[in-house]
Amino acid sequence: MPNQYATDFNKKPLSSNLVPQGYNESYTVVANGLASGDKVFFGIIPAGVEINDVALIHGADSDATLSLGYEPANPNEVTAVGNYWFNAQALSTAGRKSSQSFPIRFAFDVVLVGTVGGGAITNGVQLTVVTDGKGVGV
Numbered sequence: 178m179p180n181q182y183a184t185d186f187n188k189k190p191l192s193s194n195l196v197p198q199g200y201n202e203s204y205t206v207v208a209n210g211l212a213s214g215d216k217v218f219f220g221i222i223p224a225g226v227e228i229n230d231v232a233l234i235h236g237a238d239s240d241a242t243l244s245l246g247y248e249p250a251n252p253n254e255v256t257a258v259g260n261y262w263f264n265a266q267a268l269s270t271a272g273r274k275s276s277q278s279f280p281i282r283f284a285f286d287v288v289l290v291g292t293v294g295g296g297a298i299t300n301g302v303q304l305t306v307v308t309d310g311k312g313v314g315v
Contacts (some may be wrong), residue, residue, distance in 0.1 A: 180216045181206055193209050200226045200310040204289060211298040217243070217291040219306050221250055227282040228310040230275060236303045237271040239295030244275075245306065250286035268302060284315050295307040 183206045204219035206209060211217070222228065233245060246261040262276040 179212075180218065181208055181211060181246075182218045183220055186218055186220055198312045200228075201308065203305055203307045205303060205305045207303050208293075208298045208302055209301040211241075211293045213241075213294050215293045215299065215307075216264060216315045217304060218292070219289040219291065219304075220286050222247065222283055222289055222308065224283055224285050225312055225315045226310050227280055227313045228308050229280045230309040231278070232273055232275050232307040232309075233263055233266060234303075234307065235268050235271060235306040236300070238268040238296075238298050238300050238302045241268045241298045241302075242266055242294040243268055243304065244292045244294060245289040246282075247292060248290050250288055254285035255283070255287060259290065259292050267295075268298070282311055282313055 183204050195315060202220065206217050208217055242265040243263065244265055245263040247260040248257040249255040263276050266274060291294040291304065
């Protein structure tokens with residue numbers, strides 16, 4: 178599977194001194210040549226962050242969907258939830274969607290990851306994820 182990474186993946190500062198700072202990040206990938214089941218790795222959310230809102234802003238692609246969730250940065254630390262914020266969100270019409278999920282606090286670093294479903298993404302679709310949260314400590 179040809180997974181795809183954001184150009185700034187793992188390059189944003191991870192801080193353990195987040196309290197009581199706000200945590201707002203955006204992650205962008207121009208997805209192309211991804212089949213159903215392939216993953217898009219947007220970035221890392223550091224330990225001690227509570228994410229209150231996630232928005233998905235995307236271009237249009239005919240039949241592809243995107244589920245958005247998280248995976249542990251270290252597989253021994255937390256269970257992955259691949260669709261925590263979005264489950265098979267249709268990408269057929271460009272737009273901005275806001276997640277209806279409850280806020281979540283991470284005690285460990287996690288990877289923000291999208292999983293392609295439905296059809297393939299072949300059109301160079303821009304996918305942007307915007308997170309809004311705050312540092313609450315571990």
